[in-house]
Amino acid sequence: xxxxxxxxxxxxxxxxxxxxxxxxxxxxxxxxxxxxxxxxxxxxxxxxxxxxxxxxxxxxxxxxxxxxxxxxxxxxxxxxxxxxxxxxxxxxxxxxxxxxxxxxxxxxxxxxxxxxxxxxxxxxxxxxxxxxxxxxxxxxxxxxxxxxxxxxxxxxxxxxxxxxxxxxxxxxxxxxxxxxxxxxxxxxxxxxxxxxxxxxxxxxxxxxxxxxxxxxx
Numbered sequence: 001x002x003x004x005x006x007x008x009x010x011x012x013x014x015x016x017x018x019x020x021x022x023x024x025x026x027x028x029x030x031x032x033x034x035x036x037x038x039x040x041x042x043x044x045x046x047x048x049x050x051x052x053x054x055x056x057x058x059x060x061x062x063x064x065x066x067x068x069x070x071x072x073x074x075x076x077x078x079x080x081x082x083x084x085x086x087x088x089x090x091x092x093x094x095x096x097x098x099x100x101x102x103x104x105x106x107x108x109x110x111x112x113x114x115x116x117x118x119x120x121x122x123x124x125x126x127x128x129x130x131x132x133x134x135x136x137x138x139x140x141x142x143x144x145x146x147x148x149x150x151x152x153x154x155x156x157x158x159x160x161x162x163x164x165x166x167x168x169x170x171x172x173x174x175x176x177x178x179x180x181x182x183x184x185x186x187x188x189x190x191x192x193x194x195x196x197x198x199x200x201x202x203x204x205x206x207x208x209x210x211x212x213x214x215x216x217x
Contacts, residue, residue, distance in 0.1 A: 003030075004029060004030050004031045008029040008030065008031060009029070009031055009035070009036065009039060011029055012025040012026060012028070012029040012031050012036050013025075013036070013039055013040060015028070015029075016036070016040060022036055022037060022040070055091060055096070055100065055104070056087075058111070061108060061111060061112055062112070064083075064086075064087060064090075064108070064112075065112050065114060065115050067086070068083065068115055069115075080105055083105065084100055084104070084105060087100060087104075088100055
């Protein structure tokens with residue numbers, strides 16, 4: 001029998017709900033009748049079954065991705081170790097003290113391709129340093145370079161020239177590492193059953209007011 005997709009199965013279910021017989025719908029979409037019948041009886045997809053076995057749901061992993069990109073925007077991309085520690089602390093807040101699996105980060109990157117695009121930059125083995133700054137680059141990735149390098153527009157400016165707002169922002173990004181965000185209470189971001197994005201990370205908006213963040217059983 002030809003291979004079928006999840007979309008094919010959903011279409012077959014829709015046709016049955018509209019009055020088509022199970023046999024006809026299964027034949028039309030090349031789906032085993034037993035598979036179609038199982039879905040009609042409340043069965044879940046392979047992706048949903050896999051998600052149930054994951055430590056974080058798809059929505060939760062998207063929120064973790066946003067946490068990474070917020071730090072990148074601030075000029076302090078997390079190392080792999082810092083990301084694993086942060087994710088583990090989130091689990092602990094919700095009562096899950098089991099350590100993450102050995103290959104959890106690799107699986108996270110595979111499921112969240114937008115993070116994988118900048119994997120080489122985000123998960124450097126070297127933590128960001130106070131002497132680093134952020135430069136705009138034509139590629140998708142941000143670039144961290146030394147302040148002493150003349151090729152980067154950094155906090156240095158001509159003697160006697162007034163500092164601009166951009167200068168202050170770059171200086172704040174360059175010195176962000178003096179603040180150890182990993183040592184603070186994770187409930188600052190993850191409070192009870194919901195995740196709130198503080199105003200200092202991003203201005204409030206209807207899509208950022210509050211995210212439901214329940215963990216999977």
